[in-house]
Every structure is written in C-alpha cells, then in structure tokens.
Amino acid sequence: MRFEVILDRSVALPKSESRVAQVRQLLLGKPIPSARAHHERLSLFFGLPVFASDALSSAAYATEAITCVLILASATAIGLQPAITLSVCALYLLVVISYQQTVRAYPNGGGSYIVASKNLGERPAIIAGSALLIDYVLTVAVSVAAGVAALVSAFPTLHWALVPLSVAFICLLMWANLRGLRESSMLFALPSYGFVIGMVVMIILGVVKVWGMPAPVQAINADPGVIGKEAAFPMIFVLLRAFSAGCVALTGVEAISNGVPAFRSPAATNASRSLGWLAAMMITMFLGTGFLMQHLPTLNLYATANPEYRTVVSQIAAFVYGQNTAGFFFIQMATAVILILAANTAFADFPRLASILARDGYLPRPLARLGDRLVFQNGVIVLGVLAVALIIHFKGQLDLLLPLYAVGVFTAFTLSQTGMVRHWQKVRGAGWPMKIAINGIGGLCTGIVAIVVLGTKFHEGAWIVLVLLTLSAIGLFAIHRRYEAIAEQLRPAETATLQAREQSVILLVPRVHRGVLSALNYAASLHGDVRGLHVTLDRDAVPEIRNDWEKYAGSLPLVVIESPYRSLLSPILDYVDQMLEEDPDRLVTVIVAEAVATKWFHRFLQENVAQQLKRALGRRKNVIVSNVRYFLN
Numbered sequence: 001m002r003f004e005v006i007l008d009r010s011v012a013l014p015k016s017e018s019r020v021a022q023v024r025q026l027l028l029g030k031p032i033p034s035a036r037a038h039h040e041r042l043s044l045f046f047g048l049p050v051f052a053s054d055a056l057s058s059a060a061y062a063t064e065a066i067t068c069v070l071i072l073a074s075a076t077a078i079g080l081q082p083a084i085t086l087s088v089c090a091l092y093l094l095v096v097i098s099y100q101q102t103v104r105a106y107p108n109g110g111g112s113y114i115v116a117s118k119n120l121g122e123r124p125a126i127i128a129g130s131a132l133l134i135d136y137v138l139t140v141a142v143s144v145a146a147g148v149a150a151l152v153s154a155f156p157t158l159h160w161a162l163v164p165l166s167v168a169f170i171c172l173l174m175w176a177n178l179r180g181l182r183e184s185s186m187l188f189a190l191p192s193y194g195f196v197i198g199m200v201v202m203i204i205l206g207v208v209k210v211w212g213m214p215a216p217v218q219a220i221n222a223d224p225g226v227i228g229k230e231a232a233f234p235m236i237f238v239l240l241r242a243f244s245a246g247c248v249a250l251t252g253v254e255a256i257s258n259g260v261p262a263f264r265s266p267a268a269t270n271a272s273r274s275l276g277w278l279a280a281m282m283i284t285m286f287l288g289t290g291f292l293m294q295h296l297p298t299l300n301l302y303a304t305a306n307p308e309y310r311t312v313v314s315q316i317a318a319f320v321y322g323q324n325t326a327g328f329f330f331i332q333m334a335t336a337v338i339l340i341l342a343a344n345t346a347f348a349d350f351p352r353l354a355s356i357l358a359r360d361g362y363l364p365r366p367l368a369r370l371g372d373r374l375v376f377q378n379g380v381i382v383l384g385v386l387a388v389a390l391i392i393h394f395k396g397q398l399d400l401l402l403p404l405y406a407v408g409v410f411t412a413f414t415l416s417q418t419g420m421v422r423h424w425q426k427v428r429g430a431g432w433p434m435k436i437a438i439n440g441i442g443g444l445c446t447g448i449v450a451i452v453v454l455g456t457k458f459h460e461g462a463w464i465v466l467v468l469l470t471l472s473a474i475g476l477f478a479i480h481r482r483y484e485a486i487a488e489q490l491r492p493a494e495t496a497t498l499q500a501r502e503q504s505v506i507l508l509v510p511r512v513h514r515g516v517l518s519a520l521n522y523a524a525s526l527h528g529d530v531r532g533l534h535v536t537l538d539r540d541a542v543p544e545i546r547n548d549w550e551k552y553a554g555s556l557p558l559v560v561i562e563s564p565y566r567s568l569l570s571p572i573l574d575y576v577d578q579m580l581e582e583d584p585d586r587l588v589t590v591i592v593a594e595a596v597a598t599k600w601f602h603r604f605l606q607e608n609v610a611q612q613l614k615r616a617l618g619r620r621k622n623v624i625v626s627n628v629r630y631f632l633n
Contacts, residue, residue: 041264044273049192049341050348051259052254052278054139056196057342059285060335061146062088062249063293064312069242071301072230075220078299080239085290088246089283091445095253096279098417100272101435101452104255107268111258112416113353117360119422120415128415129357130472132254134407134465136346136353139251140387142401143346144169146340149311151332162396167388169340174384177347178377188341195338198331203288203603206320210295218294222301241456247449249286251409252342253278254416258349292316311335343387351379361483362476391483407457407465410450417443503528503587504579508572508613509558510534510593511541512548515630519593520553522628526589532558535571537581569616579615580622589624590617596631 042050049056057590066084068594070077106114112132117125148165152158158165176187221228230238256271258280292301293312296319300310313335314328321327351367355376358368371377394401420439424432454462507523509516509532523530532549536542542560549558572590579588594610597603610627617625 016208025187027533039268042262043264044270044277046189047256047259047263047270048274048277049189051255051261051345052252052274053188053192053338054143054255054342054345055250055278055282056192056252056285057143057146057338058249058251059282059289060313060339061311062246062286063289065245065248066242066290067293067299067312068301069238069245071220071222071227073233073235074228074231075218077235077238078218078220078479079294080242082290083296084239084242084246085286087243088249091247091449092250092253092283092286093279094346094438094442094445095175095250095413096275098420098439099253099257099438100275102416102420103260103271103275104268105420105427106257107260107271108358109258109260109262110350111254111353112412112419113356115419115423116415119419119426124415124419126362126473126476127469128412129353129362130469130476131408131411131415132258132353133350133357134468134472135251135412136350137383137386137390137402138401138408138465139346140170140173140343140383141166141390142404143339143342144173144387145252145391145394145396145401147336147342148396149339151336163392166391166396170343170384170387170391171349173340173343176370177344177351177375178374188344191334191341195334196285196333199285199288200281202284202317202320202327202331203292206292206316207288208296209320210292214293215294216297218296219298220301221298224229226301237456240311240452244449244453244456247410247453249282250413252345254346254412255410257416258353262348262352289313289316292319295319302530320323346387347380347383350383351376354379354382357476360480362480364479404461404465407450407462408445408469409454411469413446414443414450417446501585501587502583503589505530505589505591506576507532507591508534508593509545509549511545512552515595515628517594518630519554519591519628520556522626523591524556528587528589530556532556533572533575534558534560535563536560537563537566537568570614572613573616576617576620580620586621587622587624589626592625592627593625594629598631598633 038151063081063085066081066088067078068388070080070084093628102111102115106118106401108114113125113129117126143161144166146160151165152162200462253275256274260267260271261273293316296315299312300315314332317328317331321331352364354367355369357363366378367382369376369378390401417439419437421443424436424439454466503526505523505526505528507516507530511534520532532553534542534545534549536545539562546558546560549556559575561575563571576588576590579586590613592613593612614625614627617623
C-alpha cells in the first residue's frame with residue numbers, strides 16, 4: 001500500500017484508470033505535442049478537400065434544387081434553369097473574389113465573425129457568429145442526408161435505413177476529426193478529388209454525346225399535383241425562389257476564410273489559391289450538370305420520402321453511361337461519399353469558430369481548449385450531437401432539411417462583405433476603391449439573396465432558422481455577460497494586501513488506519529488548530545477509536561459526534577457550519593482520506609463517501625477541501 005497527498009484533482013491516473021486512456025489512444029491516436037503544431041498544417045492539395053468539400057458537394061444538388069422550384073410553375077419553366085444557373089455562377093465568382101480579399105486582410109481566420117467584430121461592432125459580430133454556427137450544424141445534417149439520398153438512389157432497398165445510415169456517417173466523421181485535422185485531410189482527399197474528376201469526365205462525355213443536338217421535349221415525371229402547383233403565383237416570385245434555391249451552391253465558400261491558420265505558410269496565399277481552385281471546379285460542375293439536365297429525355301422529380309426517388313445527378317449518370325453500369329455506380333458512390341464528406345467542412349470550421357467565440361467569452365471556455373490531438377475536440381463532439389438530433393427530428397429527409405439551409409450563411413456573407421467595406425475605408429491602401437466596389441457589390445447581392453431566401457422559404461421552415469438565430473444570439477450575449485460578471489467579481493481591489501487568517505484544520509476519521517495516519521501527517525504540517533472528527537454510528541466502537549487516536553495522534557483532540565439518523569454527511573456539514581457561524585472570517589480546512597483501488601473490480605467492494613463529502617463541503621465559503629489519497633493494490 002502506498003500513500004500520496006493530493007491538493008487538487010490534477011493527478012496521475014492509477015493503472016486501472018490508465019486503461020481508459022490506452023483505449024482512447026487506440027481509437028484516436030497518441031497525443032501530439034504542441035511543438036509539432038506546424039507539422040499538422042495543411043498544404044493546398046490537402047486543405048482544399050477539408051475546407052471545400054461542402055462547397056464542391058453542392059454541385060450534386062444545386063441544379064436539382066432550382067429545377068424542383070421551377071416545376072411548380074410549369075413544365076416549360078424548366079427551360080429557365082440555364083439562365084438562373086448562370087446568375088448563381090456570377091454571384092459565386094463575385095463572392096469568391098470578395099473572400100480572397102478577406103483572407104488576405106485577416107490571415108488569422110475567423111471569417112465573418114472576426115470581420116464583423118473588427119469593423120461593425122459586437123452585435124453584428126454575434127449575429128454573424130450565430131448564423132455560421134447554425135449553418136454548420138445544418139451543413140452536417142443536409143450533407144449527410146443528401147449523401148444517403150444518393151446512396152438510396154443507387155440501392156432503393158436501403159430507403160428504410162435513412163436515419164440509421166445518416167447517424168452512422170455522422171459518428172464516423174466525428175471520429176475521423178477527433179483523430180486530428182491532418183489525418184482527416186488525408187482520409188478525405190481521395191474521395192473529394194475522385195468526385196471532381198468523375199463529375200468532369202461525365203460532363204465531358206455527356207457534352208460530346210449531345211453536342212449539336214437540340215434539347216429534347218422532356219417528359220416530366222413528378223408527384224401528383226406538383227407540376228404547375230404554383231402557376232397562379234407571379235412568375236417573378238417563382239424565379240426569385242428558384243434563384244434562392246440554387247444559391248445553396250454558395251454554401252461552404254466562407255469555410256476557407258474561417259480556417260486560414262490551418263494552411264501551411266504562407267497561409268493567406270494558400271487559402272486564396274484554394275478559393276480560386278474551388279471556384280473553377282464548382283462553376284464547371286454546376287454549369288455542366290445544368291446543361292446535361294436539359295438534354296435528359298425524361299426528367300424524374302420525386303421527393304426523398306418516395307422509395308422511387310432518384311437524384312438528378314444519378315439520372316444524368318444513367319443517361320451518359322447507362323443504368324447499372326460501372327460508370328453509373330462510380331458517380332453514385334462518388335456523389336454519396338462527397339456529400340457525406342461535405343459535412344467535414346463543418347467539422348473543420350465549427351470547432352475553430354466556437355473556440356474563437358469562447359476565447360472572446362461568448363461560449364463556454366471548454367470549447368476554446370485544444371485537445372491532445374491538436375483539435376478542438378469539445379467543439380467536434382457538440383457539433384456531432386446537434387447534427388444527430390437534427391437528423392433524427394427530420395427523419396433524414398432531405399426535402400425537409402433544405403428549406404432551413406442557406407439563410408444563416410447568406411446572413412454571414414452580407415455582414416462579412418459589409419465589414420470589409422468598412423475595413424477598406426479605414427486602411428485604404430493600393431487599389432482600395434476597387435476593393436470597396438467588389439466587397440460592396442458582393443454585400444449588396446448576398447444581402448438581397450438572404451432576404452429572398454428568407455422570404456421564399458419562410459413558410460417551408462426558414463422561420464425556424466430565424467428563431468434559432470435569435471435564441472443563439474441571446475444565449476451568446478448572456479454567456480458574455482456572465483463572464484464579465486465573473487471577471488468583475490475576481491478583479492483585485494487597488495488596496496488589496498496579503499492578510500494572514502486564522503485556520504482550523506479538521507481531519508475526518510472514520511477509523512484509525514494507515515490511510516488516515518498519512519492524512520494526519522499532512523494535517524500536522526499545517527499551521528492552525530488541528531483536530532480529528534469522527535461521526536459514530538456505533539457507540540461501542542468509540543472507545544477503541546479514541547485509544548487508537550491517542551496512541552498515534554498524541555495530544556491532538558478528537559471530536560466524536562453521534563449520528564442519530566445514521567447519516568455521515570449531515571453531522572459533518574452541521575459541525576463545519578457551526579464553526580463558520582462562530583467565526584465567519586476563519587478558514588476551515590477539511591482533510592478527507594480517500595481510498596483508491598488500483599483494480600477496477602475492487603471498487604465494488606468499497607464504500608467511499610469521500611467524493612460526496614468533497615462535493616458537499618466544496619459549496620461552502622471559507623472551506624478548503626484537501627484529499628489525501630491512499631492506493632490499495
């Protein structure tokens with residue numbers, strides 16, 4: 001048996017408990033020292049799939065989102081899809097150029113929140129931060145749901161497993177990100193680039209196949225009552241709604257600006273180049289799928305609740321390669337994987353943004369702490385739990401989740417670009433008028449889109465995001481006020497000086513044994529009035545305990561309290577409270593001898609009330625609780 005004096009809980013784990021750490025290392029990997037943090041940064045090649053997988057994945061459903069709105073006006077309205085796609089691409093290019101300016105101006109990351117905080121003030125910054133946090137949770141839910149929908153399109157018999165598959169994929173992504181950013185980037189690079197290459201090859205082959213051929217008169221298959229459902233609405237309303245639906249293609253663009261510090265040096269340059277490559281790949285895929293969709297002889301538009309559901313990309317793949325061919329299944333699998341991996345953008349950015357907000361006092365401090373794998377593991381876990389809850393609530397159905405999407409991100413876009421206009425007005429520099437024009441036009445366009453998205457999707461569920469945004473902002477302000485109140489309470493007075501205070505030391509003595517004697521040696525080393533305290537449940541045992549105490553403790557007094565109701569805690573608490581009432585300024589140190597079993601199964605043989613005592617005594621002012629642990633082999 002060995003002894004150890006513990007004044008806090010920062011102690012080495014016994015061997016039995018270290019097994020938990022060993023299992024954790026097996027699952028997540030060995031801890032990474034802070035000195036190797038720069039080795040964990042990402043190159044341009046690996047950084048792009050980590051921070052742009054969400055943006056790239058939207059090529060799989062943005063065209064379909066536009067078409068599903070246009071069909072509500074009429075079958076012929078689908079012919080307006082190319083013009084809307086071009087408009088979205090123009091906005092996409094403008095936003096990318098705007099964010100390239102942002103990453104150069106703010107290379108330390110933080111994106112919309114930091115830009116708004118530095119240039120627009122606290123309230124706009126919190127709105128931007130709240131909007132992004134909500135958007136990241138929706139990104140995980142929507143991306144995984146879309147990926148599972150693509151999987152179900154290839155294997156319709158899996159339709160029953162929408163929710164279980166979605167939850168399983170979220171847990172897989174959470175595990176991969178808990179292992180570290182660099183490892184997750186290596187895991188996700190091949191599928192991301194595989195999707196881009198597969199889509200580009202399919203588009204090239206499809207364009208060659210239909211080149212010179214006029215677009216056919218399509219046969220449109222949809223759920224009963226869908227075609228022309230909103231024919232009575234003004235056409236401008238339908239067009240705006242279709243445009244806002246297509247703007248889901250822009251989601252994820254801001255992710256690179258949030259994670260600039262994760263890139264290798266020069267970080268801002270690599271992040272800016274990543275945005276350029278992202279724009280090139282995304283616009284190519286978006287225009288290509290839109291063009292080929294117009295040449296499908298039959299266009300099937302079903303809701304994800306329908307077991308016969310097929311995505312537009314799967315229909316294009318079947319048109320280009322043929323149904324149930326290797327090319328068809330490759331596109332389906334690549335699409336499913338990239339859509340699922342698109343959630344990784346949120347897992348890379350949500351914890352980083354949450355850490356910045358926590359550092360500034362707007363979120364709980366534990367979210368600002370780097371884990372032993374150099375990732376903000378608390379943020380990863382929080383995001384995973386919230387996304388799983390969302391998937392379960394909406395039953396994994398993509399068409400129920402999509403209306404919630406894009407409201408938050410366009411709010412953040414608008415505040416970021418408006419903040420950049422203020423930034424250039426303050427710092428000026430070379431070419432500042434052009435930079436103001438780019439960010440100003442970008443902010444105006446994204447602001448209009450945010451209003452359109454909210455207005456057109458309000459009754460479909462976008463109001464939920466508005467409520468969540470309001471509640472989130474209120475919560476962040478409340479947390480900040482609490483941290484400010486704590487700081488005010490802890491601020492030292494100008495006249496504060498060191499003051500020696502009288503101290504009473506109480507050693508809790510259940511009985512006299514080697515563990516208690518080690519605690520007694522510690523108690524005797526303290527200055528002050530030292531005494532033992534025994535709560536008896538058996539009067540007959542008291543004489544033996546007194547004799548043992550006198551034998552080993554000498555002249556130190558032992559207080560014996562009888563417990564009429566067989567409680568150990570209440571008499572101790574009452575005794576300490578009485579001491580504090582007699583002298584409120586006195587410090588009372590309570591020493592608890594705590595047995596620790598080194599084998600987990602031995603714990604069931606012990607009745608250890610030390611933890612209960614520490615919790616109860618720790619709530620009292622002027623009471624210091626020290627525990628002396630003794631280990632039982």
